[in-house]
Amino acid sequence: MRNIVLIGMPGAGKSTVGVILAKALGMNFVDADLVIQERTGLRLQAIIDRDGPAGFLKAEEEAVLSLSCRNSVIATGGSVVMSPRAMEHLISAGTVVYLKVPFEEIEKRLGNISGRGIVLFAGQSLRMMYDQRVSLYEQYADITIDCAGLDFETVVGQVLLCI
Template sequence: MQHHKNIILIGMPGAGKSTVGVVLAKTLGMQFIDTDILIQERAGKMLQEILDTDGPDAFKRIEEETILSLHPRNAVIATGGSVVCSPDAMAHLKSGGLAVYLKISYEEMEKRLKNITTRGILLLPGQSLRGMYDERVPLYEKYADLTVACSGEDLESVVENVIEAL
């Protein structure tokens, strides 16, 4: 299965985008890009540090700049959970590939995000985890070319399900 298109993984924090992405890229012989790591390299600090010291707006700006500077081919791209909040970043990513939404339930996300304070999760001031979840679901659904349910699935099954969906 040869792709010149990219596979863009979108979904909630904790959905498994980075983990699934690595295995998927290996399985399909594609390169793997984790935009969170690129953001950290670009900013010279951890995601949580950017949020704590520079605030959510600066984080969104760096995330968007980082994504707009990417021009990959044949890559699996794991995005940060907040990428769907940027129409420009999403348009840029989707111009080169398919968006695959790794869908998890709110309960599953909560369970997976045991340590939320260090994960670099973009919560707006006063926003609860539930509020973020409810706000983003329609965005993931809007941008998704394919949706793969991941709640209660192990890594191998999710990877197989993504490949099948493609």
């Protein structure tokens, strides 16, 4: 089976849905954020603090390009769509599923975003980041799952119906 690649905003539930989905399908699970941390030896926020958003995006791209998974559910970081090279690599390796969550729900789930390893450029608000990325998620998605108000198990069920 080809890989299943989960994309979406930070707080959309990619990692949680990914683990449950991988178990349901008997697939491996890969968390791209953990791959970044393993490769750099740093937490995500420490990379952003040290190298800035551009440095983080470079580390993320390198980590994603290093992946050579099969039969895996891959939970990506929310900013992976900022790299066309990383997305081309992921698209070539599997089916891309966008977990679409409304802004208000993302805002509630994230709460205080400082220290969470979320890439925000200078002067960029969470709303601005959301608006910037939504069109990219939609562009790259093979499948879009509307997750508004759904629990993780229901989201997994929706993904299973669509793949």
